[in-house]
Amino acid sequence: MSSSGAPETNNPPPVPPEGSPCWIEIMSTNPPKLKEFYASLFPSWNWKPANEEYKEDFIAMYDFKQPSGISGGIVKLPEGCVQSRGEQPMGIGFTVYYFVESIEKTDKRIAELGGSMCLPKTEQGKNGWFANFKDPEGNRFGVYELNRSK
Incomplete structure (x- = not known):
């Protein structure tokens, strides 16, 4: 049994559409260390245990406790790569948005x-609001709050 009480299956997670x-x-x-930030910010993320192949000092893997097929990882920067804190400007690279109940509480x-x-x-039309943040290492991400009053 899983911790949710549902029977465990050996079925792979669903494959998302192309x-x-x-x-x-x-x-x-x-x-x-960055895992601590995200684990505290989003306690609903499911952190996968480290193993011999995927040591946590190299990668901390997670998924979102839902059958979406979406997962991720906090990955160690390869040697020789330089990361300047806070140097991911708006409009450069990808921004992943996470649903939140309240942007103010999240901020x-x-x-x-x-x-x-x-x-x-x-404001994002009549649907809700968004904001962008940087984690302690300067990675930019967004949050989205749904307008539940419409």
């Missing part, structure tokens, strides 16, 4: 955990 997100990679100089939690806001709460 073109769907399937992996979210967060580069890090210290994967275990407070991110600041407590050592991250920072780089784009304040912005």
